[in-house]
Amino acid sequence: MEEGVIKFDLQYTEADPPSARTLAELNAWRRILWQLALIGQDPDRYGGYGFGNISQRIPPLDAPAGKRQFVISGTQTGGLETLGAAHYSRIERYDPQANRVVAEGPVRPSSESLTHGMLYDLDTNIHAILHVHSPHIWQHASALDIPVTDAAVAYGTPEMAQEAGRLFRETDVLHKGIFSMGGHEDGIVAFGTTPGEAGSILLLALAKSYSL
Numbered sequence: 144m145e146e147g148v149i150k151f152d153l154q155y156t157e158a159d160p161p162s163a164r165t166l167a168e169l170n171a172w173r174r175i176l177w178q179l180a181l182i183g184q185d186p187d188r189y190g191g192y193g194f195g196n197i198s199q200r201i202p203p204l205d206a207p208a209g210k211r212q213f214v215i216s217g218t219q220t221g222g223l224e225t226l227g228a229a230h231y232s233r234i235e236r237y238d239p240q241a242n243r244v245v246a247e248g249p250v251r252p253s254s255e256s257l258t259h260g261m262l263y264d265l266d267t268n269i270h271a272i273l274h275v276h277s278p279h280i281w282q283h284a285s286a287l288d289i290p291v292t293d294a295a296v297a298y299g300t301p302e303m304a305q306e307a308g309r310l311f312r313e314t315d316v317l318h319k320g321i322f323s324m325g326g327h328e329d330g331i332v333a334f335g336t337t338p339g340e341a342g343s344i345l346l347l348a349l350a351k352s353y354s355l
């Protein structure tokens with residue numbers, strides 16, 4: 144599955160960046176993930192496209208599905224060691240079935256924004272999502288007892304929303320806070336109530352994969 148290509152209908156308006164305070168914890172984790180090459184850009188990986196993206200809900204946290212606003216790293220920022228507020232976009236609305244995202248900010252949002260929105264719709268306790276690429280966790284997902292989405296379902300499609308919904312119904316993924324994307328090479332998603340919770344789950348899984 145190709146990284147970096149926006150497959151949804153994006154309605155984007157240029158606007159001011161999110162506040163640095165809003166982004167502080169998320170951006171700190173982004174830096175750690177970049178240092179571990181879980182987010183990055185490498186001519187030898189995924190056709191040279193940037194990979195990995197992160198997001199966090201912003202108020203109102205009781206918003207209904209489809210309107211659970213969040214900040215997310217901008218498209219093709221994977222190669223940058225550190226990000227500033229100018230590298231983040233705000234998602235205002237999203238509709239997985241219509242394959243549509245409405246965003247504003249100083250930069251266009253990640254090509255995987257719709258997937259983040261669809262995950263926020265699955266449970267109101269999910270407030271942060273880290274999507275990284277880890278060959279180690281991905282290859283050992285079953286040994287690590289990490290739920291895996293159907294390899295036949297392409298990432299970033301309306302079908303993926305249904306597949307993620309199935310995973311939430313049929314496995315304990317909500318409790319685990321991590322799953323592997325069967326049809327998206329090395330793709331791992333960790334989530335939690337904070338970036339720190341999601342990041343801790345991810346790093347524990349990485350350590351376990353190294354110990355196998």
Ligand SMILES: [Zn+2]
Pocket residue numbers: 146194195274275276327330
């Ligand atoms: Zn990816």
